[in-house]
Amino acid sequence: xxxxxxxxxxxxxxxxxxxxxxxxxxxxxxxxxxxxxxxxxxxxxxxxxxxxxxxxxxxxxxxxxxxxxxxxxxxxxxxxxxxxxxxxxxxxxxxxxxxxxxxxxxxxxxxxxxxxxxxxxxxxxxxxxxxxxxxxxxxxxxxxxxxxxxxxxxxxxxxxxxxxxxxxxxxxxxxxxxxxxxxxxxxxxxxxxxxxxxxxxxxxxxxxxxxxxxxxxxxxxxxxxxxxxxxxxxxxxxxxxxxxxxxxxxxxxxxxxxxxxxxxxxxxxxxxxxxxxxxxxxxxxxxxxxxxxxxxxxxxxxxxxxxxxxxxxxxxxxxxxxxxxxxxxxxxxxxxxxxxxxxxxxxxxxxxxxxxxxxxxxxxxxxx
Numbered sequence: 001x002x003x004x005x006x007x008x009x010x011x012x013x014x015x016x017x018x019x020x021x022x023x024x025x026x027x028x029x030x031x032x033x034x035x036x037x038x039x040x041x042x043x044x045x046x047x048x049x050x051x052x053x054x055x056x057x058x059x060x061x062x063x064x065x066x067x068x069x070x071x072x073x074x075x076x077x078x079x080x081x082x083x084x085x086x087x088x089x090x091x092x093x094x095x096x097x098x099x100x101x102x103x104x105x106x107x108x109x110x111x112x113x114x115x116x117x118x119x120x121x122x123x124x125x126x127x128x129x130x131x132x133x134x135x136x137x138x139x140x141x142x143x144x145x146x147x148x149x150x151x152x153x154x155x156x157x158x159x160x161x162x163x164x165x166x167x168x169x170x171x172x173x174x175x176x177x178x179x180x181x182x183x184x185x186x187x188x189x190x191x192x193x194x195x196x197x198x199x200x201x202x203x204x205x206x207x208x209x210x211x212x213x214x215x216x217x218x219x220x221x222x223x224x225x226x227x228x229x230x231x232x233x234x235x236x237x238x239x240x241x242x243x244x245x246x247x248x249x250x251x252x253x254x255x256x257x258x259x260x261x262x263x264x265x266x267x268x269x270x271x272x273x274x275x276x277x278x279x280x281x282x283x284x285x286x287x288x289x290x291x292x293x294x295x296x297x298x299x300x301x302x303x304x305x306x307x308x309x310x311x312x313x314x315x316x317x318x319x320x321x322x323x324x325x326x327x328x329x330x331x332x333x334x335x336x337x338x339x340x341x342x343x344x345x346x347x348x349x350x351x352x353x354x355x356x357x358x359x360x361x362x363x364x365x366x367x368x
Contacts, residue, residue: 249282
């Protein structure tokens with residue numbers, strides 16, 4: 001099973017939704033990085049369930065424990081193990097669904113692949129698995145901030161058909177966290193909240209889009225041809241539960257433009273480093289960061305597990321009607337925000353470390 005991610009900054013997540021614990025092992029983090037448990041806990045608190053009426057009411061404190069790799073507030077350069085114990089697991093809530101394949105869920109495909117599945121909340125297919133990713137990304141975030149001055153911030157830009165009007169250059173964490181749907185556009189956020197609550201009352205769910213910006217990313221990150229920066233970002237973000245689409249920069253809207261309309265003209269920049277007058281490339285050209293903000297968008301489908309009656313089949317192939325029980329998000333978007341940030345941080349930290357191996361020798365000028 002593909003539970004590992006990254007090359008220079010490598011993580012392995014473990015645990016199931018209703019097992020004893022979830023967590024992560026990080027390998028490749030440089031030594032001497034100042035790291036406090038509170039920094040990891042901050043990001044986990046943004047991801048945890050039960051934080052508002054718009055999310056699943058499963059009550060988990062998601063309290064992190066650092067088991068190894070950190071001593072006297074600094075990383076050792078050895079593997080960092082982080083554990084989060086499950087406190088409010090209720091596997092019995094899924095008893096009636098253990099022999100039923102939930103529509104658009106991972107039940108049937110997991111059984112088709114492995115011949116066995118954990119039916120208690122979906123096991124590794126549950127978004128509970130992302131606890132380990134978010135914990136690891138808190139370390140990656142600190143590494144990026146200390147080592148390169150990079151800031152990564154995501155927000156909800158659309159829920160169902162409600163679109164927010166947001167300038168990625170002006171976005172702040174305070175604006176994102178100002179409401180439970182994590183949309184900095186107050187008017188759009190109010191409509192989103194109302195639409196999500198209406199879907200919950202109907203036993204239904206909604207999807208939407210999370211947008212993310214990475215500011216301060218140095219030029220030169222990315223490993224063409226197969227590990228282009230946008231390719232690794234796409235792979236990372238499409239590995240998130242319920243993700244269905246990825247765009248960078250102008251995305252699919254760019255297909256409606258001409259080359260002259262779409263190109264980003266270069267301008268002289270500080271210290272002779274070129275800048276671009278626009279950013280339709282989304283901060284990546286030729287698979288390599290160009291020093292402009294990296295702007296990506298991720299589309300999330302409506303939550304697959306809903307309370308409304310649905311037609312499906314059981315393991316014997318017999319038609320049944322399912323009315324799913326359990327505690328589920330009527331919209332994954334608010335809690336997907338820290339997950340999107342996490343995967344962007346992990347990709348950028350990995351590529352930042354990889355680029356440092358490229359720059360071991362001095363640069364030569366044409367006259368050398």
